[in-house]
Amino acid sequence: MEVNSFELWNRVVDAVAELPEAYEKLMFETPAFYSGKKFFCRLKEDGETLVLYNNIREEWIEKNPDIFFFTDHYKNYPILLVDLKKVGSGIKRACYQFLEVKEY
DSSP states (O other): OOOOHHHHHHHHHHHHTTSTTEEEEEETTEEEEEETTEEEEEEOTTSSEEEEEOTTHHHHHHHOTTTEEOOGGGTTTTEEEEEHHHHTTHHHHHHHHHHHHOOO
């Protein structure tokens, strides 16, 4: 069964629902979550990929390169891309990691 963008984003919403100070608003005309004034994730324009702020992306990619990756566009930024069709419950761990290492 094919999963649409709305269902994929709802998985993210469910995963971050309990995060302190998390709130949703648009970023680049796509839904995103922020903590305080800093974004930590947003739905990429393709509707199937999560753009996730992450200081340790190499560790995530090493563990599962089929799910976690980045493109040349993000190579100089602490951004991890997540294939939402494949990630399952790992999305919650990835989002929670942001709160443990965020820097202001």
